[in-house]
Amino acid sequence: MGLSIVSLTICIAFSQKYFACKDLGDKIRFVNKICCTHTTIPTVLRLAYSSSLGSDLASQCLAYSVIDKEKLDIAHKLLTLGCASDVTSGRLKLAAFYLIQDNFVMAEHVLHRIHENYTYLVSHCRSTPTEEALFKILENNLSAAEFVRQYVAFPVLYFQSEIHCMPQALILNMFVSSRPRLLNHGPSQCVYVDPQFFLHYLEYQCYFRQGRTSHKMAALDNMLWVVYYTNLEYRDSAFSLLACCLMQEEMYINAWKVLCKSMRLQNENNAAMWQIAFLIKYAFRFLRMRQ
Numbered sequence: 001m002g003l004s005i006v007s008l009t010i011c012i013a014f015s016q017k018y019f020a021c022k023d024l025g026d027k028i029r030f031v032n033k034i035c036c037t038h039t040t041i042p043t044v045l046r047l048a049y050s051s052s053l054g055s056d057l058a059s060q061c062l063a064y065s066v067i068d069k070e071k072l073d074i075a076h077k078l079l080t081l082g083c084a085s086d087v088t089s090g091r092l093k094l095a096a097f098y099l100i101q102d103n104f105v106m107a108e109h110v111l112h113r114i115h116e117n118y119t120y121l122v123s124h125c126r127s128t129p130t131e132e133a134l135f136k137i138l139e140n141n142l143s144a145a146e147f148v149r150q151y152v153a154f155p156v157l158y159f160q161s162e163i164h165c166m167p168q169a170l171i172l173n174m175f176v177s178s179r180p181r182l183l184n185h186g187p188s189q190c191v192y193v194d195p196q197f198f199l200h201y202l203e204y205q206c207y208f209r210q211g212r213t214s215h216k217m218a219a220l221d222n223m224l225w226v227v228y229y230t231n232l233e234y235r236d237s238a239f240s241l242l243a244c245c246l247m248q249e250e251m252y253i254n255a256w257k258v259l260c261k262s263m264r265l266q267n268e269n270n271a272a273m274w275q276i277a278f279l280i281k282y283a284f285r286f287l288r289m290r291q
Contacts, residue, residue, distance in 0.1 A: 047149075051082025051090040052159065058097055059164040083110075087117055088195035089154040095202050097165060099209075107206050114199055118153070153195045155233065160189040167201070169240040172271035197226045197238045204245050220245055227258075236262055240271050243279070252283045 058075035061067050079097055082090035091114050098107035142150070158166045160174060174191040193201075200222040207216035223245065227238050239262035246255035256279060262272040 047082055047085035047090065048154070049082075050078045051085060051093045052157070052162070054078030054080075054082060055093050055097065055162040055165045056159070058100075059162045062100065062164040084149055086148050086152045086154045087150065088114055088199065089156045092156050092195060092198050092202065093165075095206075096167075099202065099205055100165060102209075104206055104210050107202070111199065111203055111206065117150075118196075118199070156193045156195055156198050158191050158193075166191070167205075167241060167244070169244045169271070169275070170237060172274050173237050173240055176269060176271040176274065191237060192234045193237045193241070194226075194232045194234050196230065197223060197232060197241070200226060201241045201245065208245075208248060220249070236266055236270055236272065239265075240275060243272070243275055247279060247282060252279060255279055 054075045054077070057071055057078065061072045061075065076097070079090070079094045083094055084090065091110050095107045095110040095114075098104075098110065158170060158174070163171060163174075170191045170193065174189060200219050204216050204219035204223065207219060223238075223242050226232070227235070227242055232238055239258055243255045243258045243262075246252075246258060256276070259272040259276050259279065263270060263276075
């Protein structure tokens with residue numbers, strides 16, 4: 001079972017590179033092809049890429065001033081199907097889609113579901129499963145695919161084709177960051193976010209736009225705790241999103257500290273440098289308004 005999960009993660013890493021450089025038609029044919037094989041790896045791939053297909057299609061719809069309602073409904077169905085890929089990544093993409101549509105009720109419902117099911121037994125599912133994870137498999141007599149669906153939190157992955165369905169701060173990271181880890185383990189034009197942090201970020205955005213002050217500040221506190229006290233894999237993405245939230249709260253000094261911390265950790269090919277420039281502009285505008 002342990003070897004099966006490792007093989008699964010290696011297969012996903014290689015297929016991501018293939019998936020990123022194809023157009024939507026090729027992606028659909030790729031997903032249809034893996035649907036024909038009823039084994040563990042194709043099953044998980046089909047569900048994982050349903051989310052990417054839905055987000056890709058939704059991004060194409062949102063790129064135009066007149067939205068194709070029929071295509072957007074298909075995108076929603078694909079995103080819903082992709083929720084079964086793992087504990088978090090598919091559901092987080094669906095919640096982000098609802099936020100873009102200003103459907104706060106459904107976004108909050110999806111985020112609550114993630115909280116109820118959230119476990120982190122295999123960090124990113126990119127390493128050898130822990131003893132605790134293998135014990136869960138044996139205890140519950142689970143298949144590899146079912147174990148991934150119930151107990152694994154994949155990082156959230158956005159391709160360049162999904163640009164209209166992702167936070168603006170991540171767009172900067174996608175084009176600026178060129179770390180060897182991304183080039184070796186995933187397509188170059190993409191961005192990853194740790195699922196635990198992205199969950200709190202989406203909660204903040206949902207509560208911020210609803211004007212629920214106490215809830216949004218709790219989500220902001222959770223983001224700060226995750227960034228500074230947990231072992232994140234993609235810290236620069238987290239710092240970029242956190243700085244944007246602090247700027248939304250007009251907490252410019254705090255945002256400055258966060259971005260400087262990001263630059264100390266990675267001083268080259270870091271989108272934080274661009275965000276610092278934006279922060280200076282916002283700060284001067286804020287000072288002029290106060291005078």
